[in-house]
Amino acid sequence: MKSEYDVIIIGAGPAGSIAAKTAAQKGLSVLMIEKRQEIGDPVRCAEGVSKIWLRKHIEPDHRWICADVKGSRIYAPDGTMIEMAEEIAGGEVGYVLERKIFDRALAYESAKAGAEVMVKTRATDLIMENGFVKGVKVMHLGETYDIKAKIVIGADGVESKVGRWAGIDTSIKPVDIETCAQYLMSGTGIDQNYCYFYIGNEVAPAGYVWIFPKGNDLANVGIGILGSKSGEKKAIYYLDEFVKKNYPNARILEMDVGGVPVCGSIEKTIVNGLMLIGDAARQSDPITGGGIINAMEAGKIAGEVAYNAISKGDVSTRALKEYEDKWRTTIGYDIDNSLIVKNTFTSFTDKEINSLAHSLEGVNFSSMSLLDLLYALFKANKKLLWDLRGLFKNVVKYELDFER
Numbered sequence: 036m037k038s039e040y041d042v043i044i045i046g047a048g049p050a051g052s053i054a055a056k057t058a059a060q061k062g063l064s065v066l067m068i069e070k071r072q073e074i075g076d077p078v079r080c081a082e083g084v085s086k087i088w089l090r091k092h093i094e095p096d097h098r099w100i101c102a103d104v105k106g107s108r109i110y111a112p113d114g115t116m117i118e119m120a121e122e123i124a125g126g127e128v129g130y131v132l133e134r135k136i137f138d139r140a141l142a143y144e145s146a147k148a149g150a151e152v153m154v155k156t157r158a159t160d161l162i163m164e165n166g167f168v169k170g171v172k173v174m175h176l177g178e179t180y181d182i183k184a185k186i187v188i189g190a191d192g193v194e195s196k197v198g199r200w201a202g203i204d205t206s207i208k209p210v211d212i213e214t215c216a217q218y219l220m221s222g223t224g225i226d227q228n229y230c231y232f233y234i235g236n237e238v239a240p241a242g243y244v245w246i247f248p249k250g251n252d253l254a255n256v257g258i259g260i261l262g263s264k265s266g267e268k269k270a271i272y273y274l275d276e277f278v279k280k281n282y283p284n285a286r287i288l289e290m291d292v293g294g295v296p297v298c299g300s301i302e303k304t305i306v307n308g309l310m311l312i313g314d315a316a317r318q319s320d321p322i323t324g325g326g327i328i329n330a331m332e333a334g335k336i337a338g339e340v341a342y343n344a345i346s347k348g349d350v351s352t353r354a355l356k357e358y359e360d361k362w363r364t365t366i367g368y369d370i371d372n373s374l375i376v377k378n379t380f381t382s383f384t385d386k387e388i389n390s391l392a393h394s395l396e397g398v399n400f401s402s403m404s405l406l407d408l409l410y411a412l413f414k415a416n417k418k419l420l421w422d423l424r425g426l427f428k429n430v431v432k433y434e435l436d437f438e439r
């Protein structure tokens with residue numbers, strides 16, 4: 036470990052590793068620190084990702100792919116099933132990862148690009164000078180060190196402290212966090228080609244149950260619910276009820292619990308000398324809770340912007356605004372749209388969800404135009420289109436901005 040780097044990255048999840056790799060490939064001196072002794076472990080994730088987006092960042096490798104998924108089956112409260120199969124995305128659906136190996140592979144890529152990686156190294160505070168972040172205070176094997184950097188990137192996940200230390204408001208209200216519980220199970224007997232989703236207020240208040248195949252008759256069986264809508268009962272209660280009813284003979288091999296921010300874009304993700312990325316910047320999708328790809332996208336943008344800013348000799352918010360602008364017009368656009376849809380759907384009764392499912396049952400999504408889809412939705416629930424008007428406004432605004 037040196038006493039000074041161009042960039043220090045706090046946290047070696049997908050966001051941190053991609054930022055480290057990108058900045059190191061540009062020739063910057065990079066240190067990535069991770070508080071745990073093993074990168075990627077313990078896992079708090081259902082491990083599902085889109086293939087197309089993943090390939091933008093790393094070549095798929097069978098060592099960390101557990102299942103190659105061909106489609107999704109979504110179940111409404113009355114059992115109506117909607118299938119979204121592979122043609123919908125030209126044969127490109129998703130993978131279920133082994134994150135313990137995947138996260139380590141990403142960190143390895145950053146090391147290969149030239150970044151230094153230190154595990155068992157916890158950031159305890161930021162070094163501030165004249166209104167600029169100038170480095171990180173760290174604790175490593177009982178010793179404390181001050182390490183200087185031109186730019187610090189906070190990639191410390193959902194429980195991030197870096198944002199708070201820098202004066203950025205990253206607090207999340209209970210209505211904006213999905214509380215999750217998950218079992219790795221054997222013996223569910225699911226078709227390993229599909230991901231399964233169960234929605235409805237009885238099964239998962241303002242959330243959903245997921246079953247993601249992990250190969251060899253293993254599956255991640257989990258639930259995310261909105262804390263504010265579930266009353267006294269916790270996510271694990273709903274998960275146990277679901278498992279008892281549907282898979283009484285399956286066996287639990289692992290368990291994890293965690294929170295997913297579903298608040299949409301926060302107001303600020305930069306200060307002088309610092310950028311926040313990934314879950315630390317609340318960049319997960321408000322509908323699905325998925326955050327791996329967004330974290331990687333944000334990491335890439337932050338790595339590039341760190342290089343641009345350091346090359347210009349300006350690490351103030353004036354230069355780092357390039358990061359804000361880029362992530363807001365890419366992943367931020369999708370996050371904002373998802374928030375509108377999430378807010379609409381979490382207000383639905385089970386009866387409304389059933390009626391929506393009936394109107395979409397048997398639909399071939401791959402050959403359906405947007406107009407057909409809108410008509411089907413309109414038939415199911417006229418209020419739905421009115422509630423989603425913000426989404427259409429956003430799409431039109433984006434298209435206009437894009438053309439300009």
Ligand SMILES: Cc1cc2nc3c(=O)[nH]c(=O)nc-3n(C[C@H](O)[C@H](O)[C@H](O)COP(=O)(O)OP(=O)(O)OC[C@H]3O[C@@H](n4cnc5c(N)ncnc54)[C@H](O)[C@@H]3O)c2cc1C
Pocket residue numbers: 045046047048049050051068069070071075079080081082083084156157158159190191192193215216217257291292293294295312313314315319324325326327328330
């Ligand atoms: C139950 C559950 C299921 C999920 N399922 C999916 C899914 O199927 N698909 C999907 O895309 N997303 C899913 N997510 C979300 C996904 O896990 C996150 O969005 C993703 O991991 C975010 O990546 P990140 O790099 O920002 O943060 P993380 O992966 O959380 O990495 C942050 C890292 O920072 C380290 N760290 C924290 N503080 C410090 C410190 N002070 N000093 C040094 N290191 C520190 C942590 O140890 C950690 O390694 C799920 C989340 C949960 C809880």
